[in-house]
Amino acid sequence: MDMFVSSKKLFIRLTAASAALLLLAGCGKKALVTAGDAQVFDKASPELKQMWQTALEASKTNDYVTAEMVLYRLSRPELTPEQTDAINRHLTSLTERLNEAVAKGDPAAKAAVVELHRNPPNRQRR
Numbered sequence: 544m545d546m547f548v549s550s551k552k553l554f555i556r557l558t559a560a561s562a563a564l565l566l567l568a569g570c571g572k573k574a575l576v577t578a579g580d581a582q583v584f585d586k587a588s589p590e591l592k593q594m595w596q597t598a599l600e601a602s603k604t605n606d607y608v609t610a611e612m613v614l615y616r617l618s619r620p621e622l623t624p625e626q627t628d629a630i631n632r633h634l635t636s637l638t639e640r641l642n643e644a645v646a647k648g649d650p651a652a653k654a655a656v657v658e659l660h661r662n663p664p665n666r667q668r669r
Contacts, residue, residue, distance in 0.1 A: 576636045580629040587626070591617065602633065607641045607655035615664035 584595040594617045601610035614634050618627070644652030 576632045577629075580632060583623075583625050583629040591622075591626075598633065602637055605640070605644070605651070607637060607652065608658050610637050611659060612664045 581599070584592050587595070594613055598610050598613040598617060601607075601613065611634065614630050614637070618630055622630070641652055641655060645656055
């Protein structure tokens with residue numbers, strides 16, 4: 544029962560985050576990724592720190608698929624509000640950059656969109 548409640552809470556959080564991402568992406572405003580976001584996982588478990596660093600590195604190299612997949616896997620109910628906010632800001636920023644790259648005709652960005660549609664990172668696992 545507790546696992547169901549935790550899964551339900553996580554689903555609600557991810558749904559809310561996805562809705563916020565869609566709204567922010569549609570507003571034409573840049574997501575505010577803060578300098579403090581880099582340190583938000585400093586006190587987290589080694590596993591979470593590694594996932595966060597992997598997502599940041601993938602984002603820096605415009606590896607959109609890896610960055611988005613890792614950020615969604617990193618979204619967990621036990622995160623602090625600051626960690627959840629940082630993930631949401633990075634997902635929003637990543638989505639904006641991906642959309643801009645697609646609009647400019649970037650073939651790698653177009654391939655990333657195809658891959659993300661084929662294997663959405665927020666799909667519920669069975």
